[in-house]
Amino acid sequence: MRIALVHDFLNTWGGGEYVLKVFTELYPEAPIYSLTYKQAIVDEFFPGRKIIPSFLQNYPGMPDKFKYYLSFMPKAIESFDFSDYDVVLSDSSAYAKGAITKGATKHVCYLHTPTRYLWSDREEYIKNAPIPLPIIGRSVVKGIVKKLQKWDLEAAKRPDVIIANSKYIAERTRTYYHRDPEYVVFPPVNVKQFKIGTPGDYFLVLARAEPYKRTDLAIQAANKLGLKLKVVGGGTKIKYLQEMAGPNVEFLGRVSEEEKVRLFSGCLAFIFPPKEDAGITPLEAMASGRPVIAYSEGGALESVVEGETGEFFSDQTVDSLVEVLKVFDPSNYNPQKIRQHADKFDKEIFKNRIQQIVNDALSSDKR
Structure with a gap:
């Protein structure tokens, strides 16, 4: 089987790129x-993978x-020629789903989310979008977004099969x-990578800033x-976060896989405040036998079991999180049972499911 993998942008490392890496394990020659x-x-x-970029790679200022x-972007994703392949396996939060395939x-498409800045976060994006030249105003950005929405709707019809990464994203689709x-297939975690240890005296956050x-x-x-809090990750808002932090908060930046x-394994609990499409870091915490304190919306509702593998705070506010942290007792949780729950999301199960879906698609007459 000749297979090509398609990804939006390989400009940073996050959950989408981790899913792509698992795909490369499944299809090492792709x-x-x-x-x-x-x-x-x-x-x-x-390392060692063959990367085929679009014509945008050579544009001024790219990829930053x-x-x-x-x-x-639409023209760029449509410029790829996949006529030599039996299957295109894309993972997409923006443009990869718009890849054009012909014939057999x-x-x-493994869909991380409908394009946020075109739909759920549209107004916020228009308000805060980066403007390359002062002469270009918000009305121009609004026009670009409207045009991209039309393309995005059409692009979502192109995959023969869409796999949503959560029930939450299935509904948004x-x-x-x-x-x-x-299909709905939750993202994977490499359970074997993580270990149950002796918890220390800190809470943990791991996310891009x-x-x-x-x-x-x-x-x-x-x-x-x-409370003692360790914050892992970098990003555009790191200085803003550092300025609000007290002496009890430690910023570690990016860390190695070993340090992660x-x-x-040493945290009291992992705090997960976003409304996330799915969420791999809560799975990593649970694979380490540690409970998760998560905001009660989005994909976390499909991975965290209240009272067994973690707790939820109901409003995305400081006060709501504080109320849960006040009564949180890590001794109420069994690390072995938490890890057993994480086993359900192990990457080998994920790989088998994806491979089955790809094989079924290849044998199907549906176009």
Whole structure:
């Protein structure tokens, strides 16, 4: 079977890139098509892989300035030729789902989310979008977004099979794309990578320092209660977060995989404040036998079991999180049972399911 992998952008490392890495384990000979890539990301996480970028890779300022080229993205993803492949397996939170296949070539899309800045976060994006030149106003951005919405709706019809990464995203797919995903398969965790250890005296947050991750809630709650908090990850809002943090909050930046394992196994609990599409980091915490304190919306509702593997706070506010932290008792949780729950999401189960779906798509006559 000749298979091509398609990804939006290989410019950073996150949950979507982890899913792609699992796909590369499943199909080690498959090339990776991506609109743009950063060599440092490829060298660290995809060494030796064949990466095929779009024409955008050579545009001025790329790949760092990719947000300035949004209107070129549809043409870029459509420029790839997949006629030599039996299957295209894309993972998409934006443009990869719009890859065009012809003839007998099947397209299976693992959908992380309908494009946020075109649908659920549209108004916020228009308000805060990066503007490359002062002469270009918000009305131009609004026009670009409207044009991209039209393309995005059409692109969502192209895959032969859509796999939603959670029931939450399946519902959003119906809402925004008016299409029922054929499957729901939650993202994986490499359970064997993580270990049950002796918990220390700190809570843990691991996320990119971006607004929607809501790390600010965990920091402010820790400040209020005087709790020790370790924050892992970098991003555009790291200085903002550091400025609000008290002496009880420690910023560790990016850490190695070995250090990540140690931090998860040693935390009192993992705090997960965002409304996330699915969420891999809660699975990593549970694979370490540690409970999760999560906001009670989005994909966390499908992975965390209240009272058994963690707790929920009902409102995305500091006060709501504080109320849960006040009464949280880590001794109420059995690390072995928490890890057993994480086993349900192990990457080997995920790989078998994806492989079955791809094989079924290849043998199907449906186009």
